[in-house]
Amino acid sequence: MRLVTLDFETHFSANYSLSKMxxxxxxxxxxxxxxxxxxxxxxxxxxxVNADTFRRDSKLIKLVxxxxxxxxxxxxxxxxxxxxxxxxxxxxxxxxxMARLVFGAEIGNSLGALAKRFGLPDKNVPYDLFKGIRxxxxxxxxxxxxxxxxxxxxxxxxxKKLLPLVPRSELRIIDQTVRMxxxxxxxxxxxxxxxxxEFQRNRKQSLLDRIGATTEEMASSGKFKDLLEALGTxxxxxxxxxxxxxxxxxLSKTDQGMKDLLEHENETVAAMAAARLGVKSTIGExxxxxxxxxxxxxxxxxxxxxxxxxxxxxxxxxxxNWQNFTPALxxxxxxxxxxxxxxxxxxxxxxxxxxxxxxxxDVLDKFARGIDVYCENSSMIYGxxxxxxxxxxxxxxxxxxxxxxxxxxxxxxxxxxxxxxxGGPPIILSDEEAKKVVVHYRDTHKQVVGLWEQAGxxxxxxxxxxxxxxxxxxxxxxxxxxxxxxxxxYRGLERHEPRNGKTQWTVNRGRGxxxxxxxxxxxxxxxxxxxxxxxxxxxLRIGARYPICVQVHxxxxxxxxxxxxxxxxxxxxxxxxxxxxxxPGIPLAAEGGHSDRxxx
Numbered sequence: 001m002r003l004v005t006l007d008f009e010t011h012f013s014a015n016y017s018l019s020k021m022x023x024x025x026x027x028x029x030x031x032x033x034x035x036x037x038x039x040x041x042x043x044x045x046x047x048x049v050n051a052d053t054f055r056r057d058s059k060l061i062k063l064v065x066x067x068x069x070x071x072x073x074x075x076x077x078x079x080x081x082x083x084x085x086x087x088x089x090x091x092x093x094x095x096x097x098m099a100r101l102v103f104g105a106e107i108g109n110s111l112g113a114l115a116k117r118f119g120l121p122d123k124n125v126p127y128d129l130f131k132g133i134r135x136x137x138x139x140x141x142x143x144x145x146x147x148x149x150x151x152x153x154x155x156x157x158x159x160k161k162l163l164p165l166v167p168r169s170e171l172r173i174i175d176q177t178v179r180m181x182x183x184x185x186x187x188x189x190x191x192x193x194x195x196x197x198e199f200q201r202n203r204k205q206s207l208l209d210r211i212g213a214t215t216e217e218m219a220s221s222g223k224f225k226d227l228l229e230a231l232g233t234x235x236x237x238x239x240x241x242x243x244x245x246x247x248x249x250x251l252s253k254t255d256q257g258m259k260d261l262l263e264h265e266n267e268t269v270a271a272m273a274a275a276r277l278g279v280k281s282t283i284g285e286x287x288x289x290x291x292x293x294x295x296x297x298x299x300x301x302x303x304x305x306x307x308x309x310x311x312x313x314x315x316x317x318x319x320x321n322w323q324n325f326t327p328a329l330x331x332x333x334x335x336x337x338x339x340x341x342x343x344x345x346x347x348x349x350x351x352x353x354x355x356x357x358x359x360x361x362d363v364l365d366k367f368a369r370g371i372d373v374y375c376e377n378s379s380m381i382y383g384x385x386x387x388x389x390x391x392x393x394x395x396x397x398x399x400x401x402x403x404x405x406x407x408x409x410x411x412x413x414x415x416x417x418x419x420x421x422x423g424g425p426p427i428i429l430s431d432e433e434a435k436k437v438v439v440h441y442r443d444t445h446k447q448v449v450g451l452w453e454q455a456g457x458x459x460x461x462x463x464x465x466x467x468x469x470x471x472x473x474x475x476x477x478x479x480x481x482x483x484x485x486x487x488x489x490y491r492g493l494e495r496h497e498p499r500n501g502k503t504q505w506t507v508n509r510g511r512g513x514x515x516x517x518x519x520x521x522x523x524x525x526x527x528x529x530x531x532x533x534x535x536x537x538x539x540l541r542i543g544a545r546y547p548i549c550v551q552v553h554x555x556x557x558x559x560x561x562x563x564x565x566x567x568x569x570x571x572x573x574x575x576x577x578x579x580x581x582x583x584p585g586i587p588l589a590a591e592g593g594h595s596d597r598x599x600x
Contacts, residue, residue, distance in 0.1 A: 001090060002067040005040040005156045008051075008080050009125065009148050013132040018076075022290070022318045024181075027079045028297040033134055034080065036141065038148035039064075046152040048145035055085065064089060072096050072111045072155045074174075075303060075318075078182035083298075092178040093171065095155055098162040100307040101170060104489045105315070106509040111151065114158045124150040167485040170306075173536050176543050177306045177314070184299035185559050186333050186341070186549055186598065193292050193332040200284035207275035211268060218276050221249045228261075233269050236260065253277050263418060287329060290320055300333065302550045310509065311528040312486055314551055323552050333598035340565040342546070343600040344572035344592035346535065346554040348373075353530030354405045354522060356586040357471065358451040363444075368587035374398040380444075381437055395424040396437070404441035406526070407452055407519025410434040448522075455525075456518035459505050463493040472582040473525065480525060482533055483582035488524060490516070534580060541575045555600060565594040 011033035012018070018026050026032065034051035041063065054060055065087050071077040074094035081087040099109035103117075112123045125147035129140050136144065208215060217223045225235040236257020238250035250257040261273035294300055302322050308315025316323050335341045348367070355363045366373050377397030378386035386393045399421045403413060414434035417427040429437070442449050458475060461468055467476035472483045479487035493516065496504035506513040531554055539548055539556055546558040546568055556576070560568035569592055576590035593599070 004067040005070045005152050007038045007152050008077050009035045011134050024301050036145050038152035040152045046149040048149045074178045075181045078178050082182045092175040095158050097174045097306040098166050102165045105308050118161050174306050176548050180302040184301040186300045188295035189332050189334050196328050197288035204278050207278050211271050225249050311524050313532050322550050330598045335596050339559050340562050340594040341598050342568050342594040343557045344576045346576050347589040349530045349554050350526050351401050354526045358447040360447040400437050400441050406523035410438045452518040455521040462490045538575045542572050569594050
């Protein structure tokens with residue numbers, strides 16, 4: 001198969017640009033204009049042609065259609081090719097996605113940053129010369145074309161350096177990821193989405209009415225801080241990411257201080273925190289609005305960032321995180337006429353995974369025999385038989401198995417339960433009850449506890465640049481290497497003075513020092529293997545027969561003709577439960593369904 005390296009240069013202005021719009025909005029906007037495209041066939045020198053010439057050149061169109069096409073940020077160039085030219089290449093390659101895998105998502109992976117990292121010439125496109133100009137003068141067109149051809153050569157050189165470092169199976173996943181966005185299949189029930197939008201708006205207003213504050217006060221960090229202090233509650237603070245000597249309000253939904261405000265004993269403070277998150281993020285409202293806007297331009301492109309997380313899992317992108325859609329919003333998304341949406345879910349995959357890593361065979365045997373481990377846990381906790389009908393009690397057993405497996409101690413477990421962990425109901429536990437649950441887990445999962453201790457020793461190996469084999473994993477060059485050759489990076493681990501007899505470790509991934517400890521390392525590895533690699537391997541097999549639409553956590557969603565829906569579901573479940581060679585003996589399970597809606 002030929003390799004074509006490609007880069008579009010397009011019109012932009014002060015009010016029409018990728019800095020102010022999503023990729024989908026920009027490319028499918030009526031104002032979109034392509035100036036030119038740079039093209040490099042295999043190892044030949046890059047050329048450029050203006051967009052009109054490219055459209056009329058049947059040989060170039062055929063070449064691109066039948067080749068593997070390489071870009072830097074292939075979502076962008078790929079949507080241009082598909083939407084404006086009807087071109088869907090034979091295979092997609094993307095140096096941006098490859099770089100995230102090789103170097104980690106936390107550091108800069110722009111074309112310029114990669115060029116600098118590899119000692120190559122810098123980017124050479126004179127953006128300032130053509131900003132706001134739709135019809136380019138010949139002199140500027142020539143200068144832009146030369147710069148574009150240079151960037152195409154740069155992309156190709158970077159690709160050659162990255163290629164030996166990326167497992168071939170991950171290249172196929174990158175291809176699938178790009179196609180989710182550039183070849184969209186899912187549609188929107190606009191009436192249902194409009195109802196969801198109104199519900200979210202009313203919900204936000206009810207939160208504001210309850211505490212008597214304005215949207216502006218809730219959205220402004222400074223004004224929200226003043227409101228808190230007026231109630232006698234200190235505002236949680238954190239170091240500024242740009243200036244460590246300065247503190248800023250810690251009011252994002254992921255900040256522990258904000259989570260504590262949600263649980264504050266003063267109901268007004270807790271309501272304010274809830275309103276702050278409902279107004280500041282406007283997640284439900286903005287997502288419904290964006291889906292409605294996207295539907296006016298066509299099917300719904302699913303933008304996922306490959307290797308966006310430290311554990312190489314997907315992340316959201318293009319201001320539309322499909323990984324966190326609410327069930328109500330998902331039900332607004334529908335299959336095209338004549339098709340069904342199939343979703344298969346790997347059951348308790350991280351729980352099974354951590355027990356397999358630890359060699360906790362008694363728990364794995366229960367899974368293999370179909371025993372409901374969550375009910376069994378809860379029965380021990382409550383001292384009476386718990387069944388699936390006891391939803392709250394059973395859920396506590398589920399939270400125990402999934403949260404305590406990664407070292408959670410009782411005070412944090414108590415808070416997590418109160419907040420409604422894992423999408424379940426809030427569970428109020430006394431200190432003694434929370435301690436009882438955590439001790440119960442550790443008493444019945446001694447091999448898992450031992451695994452945390454082993455992981456603490458691995459941190460020492462990572463920090464000192466040593467090498468060793470750890471089960472199916474390889475440890476060397478400051479990384480944990482998964483069975484397919486994918487790295488989990490732990491660069492710059494720092495040792496700190498022991499506390500309570502235990503060495504403390506931190507790592508800085510661009511957001512300040514973060515604690516690392518044995519149980520957290522186990523959690524990272526479990527996610528990377530069982531919610532990551534195992535799922536991606538199943539995606540490749542399912543995607544060979546059915547187009548993948550979206551991947552979320554432990555789910556794979558794909559499209560099938562109505563007549564094949566039952567067969568497609570059975571096929572997906574079979575592939576999701578196929579035991580990989582790197583984890584022999586693990587009892588896997590999966591469930592799923594199909595619908596005319598994205599109704600997971």
